[in-house]
Amino acid sequence: MSKRSTTTMAAVALVCAVTVLTAPGAAFAAPSPTPSPSGSPSRNPSGTSSSTPSSALKNADLEAVRKKIDKLYHDAAVATDEYNAAEEKADKQSVEIVKLAQKIAAGQKKLDRLESSAGAAAREQYRTGGIPREAQFMLSGDPQQFLDNAGRAYQGQQATKNLLSELTRTQKDLAGYAEDASAKWKDLEEGRKKKAASKKKVEKQIKEAQALEGKLEKKERERLKKLEEDAERKAQTAWLSSGVLKEIDGKASKAGKEAVQFATAQMGKPYVWGAEGPKSYDCSGLTSQAWAAAGTLIPRTSQEQWKQLKHVDIEDMRPGDLIIYFDDASHVGMYIGDGAIIHAPRPGRTVTMAGAGSMAILGVVRPDA
Template sequence: MPALASHRKPRTRLRATSPAVGLTTAALASVTLLSTQTATAAPAKPAPTIEEVQKKVDGLFRQAGTATQKYNEAKSASAKQRDEVDALLKAAAERADKLNETRRELGRYATAQYRGGSIAPTATFFLADDPQSYFDQDQLMSRMTSRQQKAVADFRTQQREAAAKRVEATKSLQTLTESQAELRTSKQEVQEKLSEARSLLSKLTAEEKARLAELERKKEAEAKRKAEELARQQAAAKAEADRAAKEAAAGQDTGSGTGSGTGTGTGTGGTGSDAGYASKAEKVLAFARAQIGKPYVWGATGPSSYDCSGLTQAAWKEAGVTLPRTTWDQVKVGTRVATADLQPGDLVFFYDDISHVGIYKGDGMMIHAPKPGANVREESIYYMPIYGSVRPA
């Protein structure tokens, strides 16, 4: 029986090149791609506000200030280490000269021994670079004169000293290399922070820069208000101290009638020590005022530019007081004083990391070298958070 033919309609297989299939595939691919992008794409980050930019820039300048102090510290250490290395190398050269002179003297003894027909080991001893192995031979030492024995003893001493100096110089050179590496690192850190701050500021529009300047004016106004309040408090305290001093003096005059007139007085400039400090402070402030308008340059110590601790160091040098190079060391010099008790000439330090310093001039104001892009100027001590204050002398 013949097989029956199938009544099913054969399927028509669409080719991949079919326009309908191509359109459908492209559409599906587009939908899939868009869906994937929508699911994975991060939301656009909003532009920072002017307040955030100001905070960021201030933070970068502060970090640059800290790095500047690290640079100053490394530079001072490097200079000190270089001087020590030079001294050690000079000492090692002097030791070598003495050693060579003693070696020549031993050579003359050896020559004399040879001409006199003495035993060969004696000459060997004199001419050896290291006569230690021969030194313990009693029979050899007994053949030498006291002068020869002294020359040998001197030679051994000088050998040890020269070797010790070479070792010391080598260690000092290694320390110098480390200080110079730290110097380069700190310099790079300063440059990076300043470059980042400048980059942020350069991207601001004219309107944003105007708003940033307005924020700065408000900050300065608030700092000035606090300075004026401190000035009123200090004036009131001084007036009260003067009144008390007058009453005490009047009481002495009318009390026993035998007053000697040796009262010490109170208030600023009342005692001999206060007067001495005030005299030094006048020199310090006269110098600092003369620097107003000169640019801040990190690492600079004058005379054409300064960083903050470079200015304070140079100013107090005018009064005969030598301050260390960094803020971290300057804060340890002298006597700590409260903000309410500040006197002209005192040093005021800022931030928790003690990365900035200014010279108090009175009335809540200071003279300082602020930051890169700014000049030495007078400003309220409340412009930055105060860490503490010292009286250097």
């Protein structure tokens, strides 16, 4: 989709009440099964028994399906954050391992040079028959020469002592670098296992949600989408009814405007978990890349964005700020003004505009505080 100018923001208030984001819901109690006339209950897509055929699901049953799908996608979002965090950590550890390898290589060269110097000193001592230079000077018979050479002998002793000390220190440094590198490799391997486990979890949750939705017929999918929109509209209306927009009048910073422009230009691109662009994004991939485009590096995941970035009150937020959602900080969107956000909702959706209050807000953070 082409990049939208900031002049479109005046129209946001008209559309933010109708959003396309599925707001993750809490776990629910499945409806009680209704016996069929034949006594053999059929299965409906919510995973419960019902005499009602799939094409005629009651609203209560369809709402149960919606909640279950929401929970599956919410769990997938949490696992996606775990995967992204493991990936980010692995990238940092890889850089650290490379730096350690460079230190080890440089230290080895230094050690080789020091050992060569120490070997030369040993050969010199052997050449003189093991008689210390000062003893040789004392036997020279020339007092002035003795005094001159004694000074040089002292300097030689100090140089040898320093050489041995540096040799010992370099060996110790190399041992430390090797130990650190070994620990980093161990952490990297553990991170790889966590990443693989998170990936498996994400794919499992998404597959279950898609399978559940896939059991619905076309008309039921349309009803399901309407239920989603109704839930979002209700949440957004309640948020707007609180009068919060009367308090929000913050102006975007220069970097904030650039971040909003970047995010707006991504509208229409698909959500793909773990993606950071340029063709697809997940929620925190979009926000982190938008701020990177504005010249500010922020954490990769929504949970770390919540932990590390400066918190601001909702009434003080301005375009470009990030709104973190749900108690576990599993989702994030970028505030663009007029009560709206741009975000990457979930699998099967695209980067879109939504009401800022259409989901449960945990808090607001500012990347360029």
